[in-house]
Amino acid sequence: MAEHPSQRLDTRDELHVYEATRHGLPNIPQYFRELMGRWPFAAEFSRSSIRAANTDTVFGQLWLILNPLLLAVVYFILIVILTGTPISRGGPTLALICCGLFLYTLLQGAVSSGAGSVTGGGALISRMAFPRLLMPFAAVRTNFFRFLPTVPVFLLMKLILGGEYKLNLNGVETVVQEAWGWEMLLSIYFLALMVVFSAGLAAFMATLQVYFRDTASFLPYFLRIWMYLSPVLWPAIKFGPGDSLYHVMLINPMYSICGGWSDTLLLSTVPPLLVWVVGTAWALVMLVVGSLFFMSRERDFAVRI
Amino acid sequence: MISLSGSDAPKAAAGASVAPAEPPAVVVEDLSITYRTTFEKVPTLKSAIVRLGRGEKAVREVHAIQHLSFEVPVGTSLGIIGANGAGKSTLMRAIAGILAPSSGRIEVRGRISSLLALGVGFNSKLTGRENVMLGGLAQGMSRAQVEERAEQIAEFADIGEFMDMPVITYSSGMHARLAFSVGVHMDPDILMIDEALSAGDAQFKVKAAAKMQELMDSARAMFLVSHALGSIKEMCNDCLWLHKGKLMKHAEPEECIAAYTKFLEVGENAFTMDDL
Numbered sequence: 001m002a003e004h005p006s007q008r009l010d011t012r013d014e015l016h017v018y019e020a021t022r023h024g025l026p027n028i029p030q031y032f033r034e035l036m037g038r039w040p041f042a043a044e045f046s047r048s049s050i051r052a053a054n055t056d057t058v059f060g061q062l063w064l065i066l067n068p069l070l071l072a073v074v075y076f077i078l079i080v081i082l083t084g085t086p087i088s089r090g091g092p093t094l095a096l097i098c099c100g101l102f103l104y105t106l107l108q109g110a111v112s113s114g115a116g117s118v119t120g121g122g123a124l125i126s127r128m129a130f131p132r133l134l135m136p137f138a139a140v141r142t143n144f145f146r147f148l149p150t151v152p153v154f155l156l157m158k159l160i161l162g163g164e165y166k167l168n169l170n171g172v173e174t175v176v177q178e179a180w181g182w183e184m185l186l187s188i189y190f191l192a193l194m195v196v197f198s199a200g201l202a203a204f205m206a207t208l209q210v211y212f213r214d215t216a217s218f219l220p221y222f223l224r225i226w227m228y229l230s231p232v233l234w235p236a237i238k239f240g241p242g243d244s245l246y247h248v249m250l251i252n253p254m255y256s257i258c259g260g261w262s263d264t265l266l267l268s269t270v271p272p273l274l275v276w277v278v279g280t281a282w283a284l285v286m287l288v289v290g291s292l293f294f295m296s297r298e299r300d301f302a303v304r305i
Numbered sequence: 306m307i308s309l310s311g312s313d314a315p316k317a318a319a320g321a322s323v324a325p326a327e328p329p330a331v332v333v334e335d336l337s338i339t340y341r342t343t344f345e346k347v348p349t350l351k352s353a354i355v356r357l358g359r360g361e362k363a364v365r366e367v368h369a370i371q372h373l374s375f376e377v378p379v380g381t382s383l384g385i386i387g388a389n390g391a392g393k394s395t396l397m398r399a400i401a402g403i404l405a406p407s408s409g410r411i412e413v414r415g416r417i418s419s420l421l422a423l424g425v426g427f428n429s430k431l432t433g434r435e436n437v438m439l440g441g442l443a444q445g446m447s448r449a450q451v452e453e454r455a456e457q458i459a460e461f462a463d464i465g466e467f468m469d470m471p472v473i474t475y476s477s478g479m480h481a482r483l484a485f486s487v488g489v490h491m492d493p494d495i496l497m498i499d500e501a502l503s504a505g506d507a508q509f510k511v512k513a514a515a516k517m518q519e520l521m522d523s524a525r526a527m528f529l530v531s532h533a534l535g536s537i538k539e540m541c542n543d544c545l546w547l548h549k550g551k552l553m554k555h556a557e558p559e560e561c562i563a564a565y566t567k568f569l570e571v572g573e574n575a576f577t578m579d580d581l
Contacts, residue, residue: 014416041439045442124443130443212353299405300340
């Protein structure tokens with residue numbers, strides 16, 4: 001794309017037509033072409049917010065790891081004391097918590113910073129024309145890059161603390177093995193589902209936040225309760241196939257996404273087909289619903305913020 | 306001071322004696338913009354619920370622009386004047402594609418660079434250079450294109466080493482100079498300037514005026530919103546006078562300004578009785 005500085009950009013015949021579509025959706029293929037075309041902006045926006053938050057310094061990076069790690073320790077103490085977990089299961093339990101919690105932190109961060117991305121967009125929203133969906137998506141990108149350094153930490157934890165323990169499932173004593181194997185690579189798929197799901201939810205919450213500025217205050221509670229209801233701090237097999245609550249659990253998108261993630265990455269097992277199907281469906285539905293809701297409202301944003 | 310032949314340009318283009326095949330840079334057809342806004346400072350769910358209980362409504366309709374139609378032929382430098390709340394900035398934002406029309410249609414040919422975007426200050430913790438990059442990418446340029454221009458921008462703004470310092474450390478003059486520099490270096494086909502001529506000190510103003518002149522020769526059209534009627538008269542060859550969202554006059558700058566000044570002196574009531 002490099003060109004000579006003196007060469008003008010050939011944009012003279014670019015025709016832009018603006019018509020009344022405030023309460024409808026814009027032309028969707030055109031919108032997405034523009035969205036993809038402006039992606040470098042979202043990437044730069046996300047990169048610069050990482051820079052501004054000093055997360056590319058040594059201590060900044062360290063904090064990205066320390067923060068979820070300390071949280072994991074807090075939950076570990078809580079669970080071990082409340083459930084009277086035997087010492088023999090302590091190590092594997094901590095590995096389990098790290099596995100789920102690190103991924104859930106990605107959702108938490110993406111959704112809460114995505115929710116504020118439009119109302120916090122300031123001059124960018126009120127003075128520039130570009131597909132606004134880039135704002136929540138940039139927030140998801142930022143949180144994805146904040147998540148990445150926690151992966152090697154988890155793997156190290158699994159190496160040191162991982163092991164096997166016995167779990168009582170419906171009266172049957174089952175051995176749970178935190179093993180290493182090729183199946184761990186399948187976790188990338190569930191990470192992708194999480195990113196897609198987060199993007200949809202971030203867009204949805206960003207729209208709500210424009211109309212109700214207290215959305216961001218409710219979010220932490222909502223996200224915390226959701227975490228307890230999802231296989232983040234407890235293993236998905238607790239309500240696995242065969243359990244009477246299994247199908248109820250599948251209603252929760254995080255059951256299949258977080259469950260699939262820890263099944264593959266922590267236990268090296270291949271989750272049941274239903275988990276793959278339901279997880280994929282949830283991620284796509286959330287992305288489509290969140291984006292369409294956002295797009296149907298985004299031309300209203302400039303006068304609302 | 307203006308090399309362009311004054312007020313002849315729009316008439317000439319309208320009369321199709323110059324480049325008849327070339328369509329107008331901007332066409333506005335029966336444009337109305339009505340937006341709903343809340344009079345609450347911070348709309349919250351809590352207040353929405355409280356209001357619902359009381360049966361109150363918190364949205365207010367603002368008729369910012371009403372049934373506006375005009376064309377801007379290539380080569381026009383259009384001044385927009387009017388009192389506060391006339392809808393000048395709303396019109397500019399609609400043409401820039403930021404606000405959606407409620408009815409009517411806007412056609413724009415070419416890339417718009419709006420000085421209302423000001424290119425900087427998106428994130429005051431980032432350096433001037435980083436803000437320039439963000440602004441350029443948001444306008445749809447590629448990274449390489451912005452990098453090429455970043456040097457020219459820094460040179461023109463003449464803020465020296467501050468280019469690589471966080472924007473939060475800038476004086477307001479530096480801020481305005483960088484903003485102006487970004488706007489004029491983005492190769493705009495259509496340039497929009499909203500009250501930005503006061504950028505910087507006297508020396509910079511001279512430089513800015515020269516640069517605007519140069520742009521006028523290469524850009525297809527320019528919009529200038531200002532309360533400084535002198536600069537409208539000096540720089541524009543066509544003029545719109547808006548009042549409360551309605552078009553009062555579309556004529557040559559002298560004529561518009563004279564009418565507007567008379568209106569201001571005589572007051573609204575006297576004017577409407579006299580003229581309508």
